[in-house]
Structures are given as structure tokens and as C-alpha cells.
Amino acid sequence: MLLKLNHIYKWVKSGGRRVFLLNDLNLTIEKGEFISLMGPSGSGKSTLFNVIAMLDTFDEGDYFFENETIHDLNSKQKTKLFNENIGFIFQAYHLLDDLTVYENIETPLLYKKIKSSERKALVADMLDKFNIVGKKDLFPHQLSGGQQQLVGIARALIIKPKLILADEPTGNLNSTQSDEIMQLFKDLNTEGITIIQATHSESNAAYGSRLIKLLDGSVNNK
């Protein structure tokens, strides 16, 4: 088991009433799974992602990540756990505009205080793997959307995460680019990385090993 969510509730107060973002959500994810998370807008996909990523809190329930009980950790410990285990991929790529491709990929290593020589080797490997060696000195705005997302994925993978959270990773891409990215995810999954992707696209969902449907803040796999 990689992670397990037990009876998770999350709500916001609106006019004195609770509006549930996550409503008695139960989910177990095993190592090596490739989950496709589907659901209409507002069904709680992003909230669930943020809870899994430990970027957001929840109001009730238990969350286990490997052997850690997340609900008992303080924010520093959560940040540490997140930084070591989870890579995040965004629909809008969220590359740092001021940094080159190389530097974008390198940044997480800097924050992990990895030595310069080792950083070079790791980034070089990653550039190689994604065939973007020739683009390493370009800035994000000089790249196409698909290329930017490749950099985003490379950046997420550089810390060798156990889990990749991809929030509509191909939402801004055309279908060719989209298929390439999905194929890449599949390959990564075969290498042993657990992936959860949120998507609206049935065809993208089909790349996954398991489909989870979300409705009104809880899992609805009927």
C-alpha cells in the first residue's frame, strides 16, 4: 500500500452551512498503480490532489502515506514527506519563467541541497531521457506547450518521487502532444512510479490501470 484515505471530510463554511468539498472519501492506492481520476468540475479532484500532496488540510478522517499517519504530522514534517516522495505536474505547467529548461529541472535538487556535481549528472540524465538536451538553455516561453509539459514532468521526476500527481497534465495540449505525454506516463509507470492523474478525457483515462470516478466529493465508481 502506498497511501490510504479513510473517511476524509473537508468543508468550507458558507453562510453558516457547511459545503462539503470532500465527503466521506475512501481511497486506497497500491504501489505501482496508474490511477485515472475523473469527475465533473467541482467534484473535488483538485481538493483531493492537494490533500494527497499534503498541501492542504482536511477536517476529518485519516490519511496514511506508506507507514506515516499524515493527520498526526506537523506542517514541517508534511513538507519534508512531500518533498521526498511526491512530484507535482500542473495543467498550466507552472515553469519558472525566469529560469532556463536546465535550471527549472535543477531547482528541486537545489532545495534538497544536492551537490553540484551530482546535480549536473542527474539533470543531464533527465534531459537525455526526455530528448531535450538541445533545449536546455531555452526559456519556457521559447518552447511549445508539449515541450513545456515535458520539462514540467522532468522537473517532477528529478527527485525520484514514489508518487506523481498530475492535474490534467494534457489539458492545454493538442491530441498528438497529449498522446505522447500519456505514453510517457505509461512508460514511467512501468518503471515502477505510481501515478495519479486527473483528467476529463476518456482516452487519457484509458492509459491508466484503474479508473476512479469522483462525484460531489466522494468516490463514485458505479
Place this chain on the structure above:
Amino acid sequence: MIRNYFKMGLRGLKNQPFFTLINTLGLAIGTAGGLLIALYVYDELNHDEMFADSDLIHRIDMEIKFGGAEIKSAESAAPLAGALKNDFPEVEQTTRFRIQGSNLFRDTQKTDNIKELHTTYADSTLLEMFDLELIHGNRKTALKKPNTLVMTRTAAENHFGSVDVVGKNLLLNNKEMYQVTGVMEDLPSNSFLKDYTIFMAMAGNVASREDIWGGNNYFTFIKVSPDTSMEKFQLQLDGLLEKYVLPWATRTFPGMTAESFLASGNYIRYHSIPLTDIHLHSNNKVEMSKVGDMQNVYILSFIGFFLIFLASVNFMNLSTAHSLKRAKEVGIRKTLGSNRGQLIIQFLTESGIVVFVSMLLAVLVSSIALPFFNDLAGRAISIPFENPMFYGWLILITIILGLISGSYPAFVISKFAPIDTLKGNSFQTSSKWNMRSVLVVFQFGVAVFLIVGTLVVFQQLKFIQNKDLGFDKEQVLIINDTYAAGDQVNAMRQEILNLSAVQNATVSSFMPVSSSRSSTSFFQEGKMDQQYAIQSQVWKVDEHYLNTLDLKLISGRNFNGQFVSDSTAVIINESTLKTLGLDAEEALGVRITQEVELGEPLYFKIIGVVQDFHYESLRDDIGALALFMDRSTGYMAIKLKTADLTDILSNIENIWASKAPGQPFDYRFMDDAFETSYKEEQRLGSIFMVFTCLSIFIACLGLFALAMYNAQTRTKEIGVRKVLGASVRQITFRLTLNFLKLVGVAILFALPLGWYFMDIWLRDFTYRIQVGWQTLGFAALLVIFIAIFTVSFQAIKAAIANPVKSLRTE
């Protein structure tokens, strides 16, 4: 990692060139201004500190109450120094100065005199006590013998063309021969001796050896042994009165006893003032050199501080404005594993780079501006590049400014939660607007305050210049040092009078602008008791004085050269009249005398009362004055019929050359001379104005950038409004109004403060303006106008943009 912070910092700055430019420029200008002011203030605060053991040197000042008049004096009696040296073991050395003012000196080998403006007798202890090194001559023996002198390098070069001149002779005022026994370097510009060029041996001053405690003409400095308690010393000073002054007085004034002196409320108090305090904390009518004013130091420090702070505020302001963009970056970096500390360091590095570059620029700018500033402030300040402390301070200020300027992005933006910022909507709360509003209000408040200050200073100056002084200072030419013409003075006056452009001329050492002054106490006949003594200025003038200067008689008549009896006549001013308690007609014929000595006193009869005129600074009340008809040939004041000077000056100079051959011809105009006495105020006014402009400029830079940012972030809103039918005018108005509200709040805060503080400043003047609502209104309007001008440019630009474009970008 550090290298990476720098790299990211530089990239970040490069990618927002406009903000970087404004930040750097604003900070550079602000700190350059601040630096100049700091140097000025440092110079003021460290006056006289260059003398060895300056902390052990004190001057003995006096407070005298005698016959109704209270006098504070930096000068004391000649025998005081000797008495102190004798009676007080802690007094190691004393030096007296007896100021001689301007004198003519002539190299005995030459025929022409050269005028030295500031000369003084000084005790032979001067060189050792103040540790003044001689370039030539022996400081142990120089100034020991009468008729020897020590001169500065500049003076030596002026007279002899070289500095190796020990043993050469100079003729003083065509009469007395002096031998040069030493040459010293020019005295530092921030010392009390800065003006002095020639020091003559005190041994040649006969009065300096006389045991007369009544005349106070000697600046007396003492050097005490280390560890002396000045409080204790101060207490002992009170004994001087009983031991020396009263015995002398009872000997000199028959009938006076120590009891009668003290019983009428009279006193003489001595107190010491540290040498290094004199410049800013001593304010006697007569000082050895122009003193400064602590108040001005405070005012300037305030301005300097706020200049830097304003620039810093710009930085913070733009950072908050930029927080939206930076917030997203914070979000990304956090999801990439950055912790808050690392982000704080990154933001601080960024601001640190800007501040560092600004500081370099500031040093550059201030070195370029320094000559102009020196000119403005009348100082000779230099940037102490050779002083390691200077760099220490620069680094310290860089760090402090970096921390202040970078604090908002570093500590506030770095706190944002990543998911909020990445969604990009929920964090735009009202709180950051409040922060920015406060800063804008603050900036414009300072600008308003400074504008009010500048206006008031200039209005007061104008008021002084236009005030009816009771005498006519226009078209009056003053020839200096007419005594050099000797007994030819009257002949010269006659010849000058014959010039067609000359209306009148008078010869006197006493002018209502800076010139000689002499005061004494005198008594009305029949009221010879000490308590009726009237402390008054006594001026020797000729019979043309009143007419030349257009002084108005309110009763009686002018002097008449034909009446022999007028040599014992006196004309008093209204202020004296008031002290006598008589009315203008009653006073005529009343006799007064200066002396209470043995035998029949010499009485002077009051023949006229002249309307009060401002012969001292407008800071002070008009004091009692008595005019006597007597020979005193320091100056000749010439009233001209026209303002056209084409030939007059050369004609007068020709006459001068024939009557006083070889003497330097030196003149000034009375209205210029009058304005010179308000130089400090004028300087303050100019400094005020320059730095006010700077602060307004900095505030506008910030507002401009803020307006630009505001317009940018609201492009979508503006687009929507336009699509809904809003006109360019409406949108411009809407965008501008937001800022104007802030400026309005700033005005509400700053106007009362400005009014309050300038009112305090004005209290220094006996004759002063009121801070009127027009002044305040003008300052407010000016700021509003500047703000509208700054903001509306951006607002209009945003308002006329095509809405289709701005809406498509979303």
C-alpha cells in the same frame, strides 16, 4: 546555492526592467541625498574635534546682569585666564583671543596693503594648547614677543608668495611693524579658527595685562587635566566674583560695595562650555566664527532620513504591487520543495542586489553633486573615502536598507500557501492594499510637509527682505576701511559728494548692517544709581548719518557740525526712550552720562529721538541705541541717486586712489550686506527646496510605477467596463480617483504637522510671518496636481487601450 540565489535574483530583476530601474534610481537618489546630508550633519557634529585633546578644552562664558540689562557673552575679562591658571590646579593651560577683525597688512618690501579679514591677538600658549604644528618657525618661541605674528599658509602666500617667510616683516595698518615668527597650515573648515589667517602675539596687547575686570573682550579657553569633573569645577567658578570682580568694582566705582552690587539683583556668572559644543550649542551675539544651529541639524537629519526612507518605501510598494506575480512563483517553488527560509533568502538577495547597486550609484551621484552641495550649504565637505569607518557605515546601511526594502516580499509573500497562489485568485485580499495605501499616504505626507516647510522658509525670507527696516538700504554703497585714508577721509567725502550721481555720504564705523558695535551702560542725570543703568549701543556718527540712511526723527533735531555744543549731544532711538520712561518731547534736553567716576561726570544732552530701525537681525528685538557725533572712520556710506552704476564705481575708486594711495578699495552694497546676514536662512531655504524636490521626485517615481501596475492588473476590468459603455474619461477618472483619495488623506495628516513645526521654527524670529491658509492650500493643491499628473498618464493609457485585446488575454 548562494550563487544560485544571485543568479535567480539577477534574472528576476532583468525580467522586470522598469521596476528594477525605478527601484534602483529611487534608492540611489534617495541615499545620495541622505549621504550628503549625513556628511553635512557629521561635519556639524564634529566641529572642532580635530584639535588634540579637544574634549579637555573649554571656553569660559559669562552671564552678566548689570543695571537692568542681561547679557550673555562668550568674551570675558583679560585677567580671568591668569586667575584660573593660578587658582585652579586642574587648569593646565589657558589661551586668550582678542579679536581684531579686519586689518591691512603690507610686506615692507611692497607698497600695496592687503586686507586680512580675520585677525586676532592670541596668547603664546595657542600653538601648544591646540596642538597646531608650524610649517616654519618654532612653536615654543613663536608668539612670545610683542609684535610677532603667526600666519596661515594662504596668508603667507598672499603676502610673500611663499611659505618660508619666518623673519620677514609686515606693516600693520601702515603703522606697526610685525615680524613673522611662524607659518601654519590653513585651519580646518570645521573648526572655530577656520576664518583666522593671522595670529598676533598677545604680548603686544597692553590691555591684556591690565587688572580690569569690567571689560569683557577676551575669548578665554582653558585646558583641564584629564579626569577633571567639570561639575565641580563649575561650582568653584562662582568664587571668582567675590575674589576678583567685586574687589575690583569697589575700587573702581566709589560708593559701590559688594552688598549694593548684589542687592540690586545684579550678578556675574561664569560657566564653561566644552570646545566641541560651541558650534552647535553656543549662541552669543559675538562668536569667534559663525556658529551653527542644532535645530537645523535636526531638520536636515529629518529630511535625510526621510529621503532614504521614501526610496525604501517605493521599493516595498512596488514589491507589494508585484506580489501577485511573485506569489505564483512562490507557489511553484514550494511545490518543488522549497521551504520558507530559502524563499526569504532568495527575496532578500534580490533586494540586496538592488540596494547594493543603488549604494554604488549613490556614492557616485553624491561625489558628483558634492561641489554643488558644498556651494549650497556653504561648507567644504568631502567624502571620507580614506576612512574605513565610511565603508563600514555604507555596508551597514546597505544591509539595513536591504532588509527593510526586501522585508515585504521576503516575509509576507513567502508565507502564501502554494495552492492559493497557484489558483491565483483567492489571495488577493484587501490587506495588501491597506499596506500599500499606508505607504503612499506616508510618502505624500512627507512631500506635503516638506513643501509647507519650503514655502514658509522662503516667505519668511521674503518678508525680511521687504520689511520696512526704518532705514533705506537701497542704492547705498558702503566703502570699507575708510580709516586707511587717515586724515583725508573728509576731503574724500567732499570729492565724492561732488559726483553728480551721489546724493549724500556719511562716515562712521557703525552701520545698520554688519560692522563695528560698541555698547556701554549709561545713566540719566539724577538717577545715577546702578539700578537705573541703561545698557545701550553707543555709535559714533557724523552729522550726515541720519540723512544719508534716511532715518526719521520723531522729535528734536539732527546733529549740526556748526554747533560746537553738539559734541556733547546725543540722539537716542525709541527703544532707549522707552527705557528712560519719557515721551519723545520730554526727553529733549535731558542729560545722560556714561561714567560714574570721580569728579564731575561728562553729560550728553538729548537733542533728538530717532524712529526705531532694525540695526540687528530681525531675529531680535530692536535694542537701545544712542548716537553721538564723533569721529569714527571705519566706513563711508554713500547714497546714490540712481541704480545705474556704470561710472560711479570707477569715479569713486579714482578718488579713493588719490586719497588713500596703495590701500585696497573694498566696497559692498548695503542691501547685499543686509541679505548676507540672512545667509544661513537662505541656505536652509535652498537646501530645503532641493531636498523637497528630490523627495517629491522619489514619491512620484513610486506613484508612477504603482499607477502603471494598477492599470495593468485592472486591464480586464477596464476592458469589461468599456464593453459595457464606459467612456475614456470615466475610466481615467475612476483610476485616478483611487490614488487621489490617498493623497487627500496624506494632506489631511501632513498639513497640521507642517503648520505646527514651521510655527515653531518661526518663533526664532521676533519679526515673522504667520503660516497662512493660503500657504497650506497651495501646498495641498501642488501635491494634488503633481499626483494627478503622475497617475493620469497611466490611467489614460489604460483607458484608451482596445478592450478586445485585453479581454482576449484572459
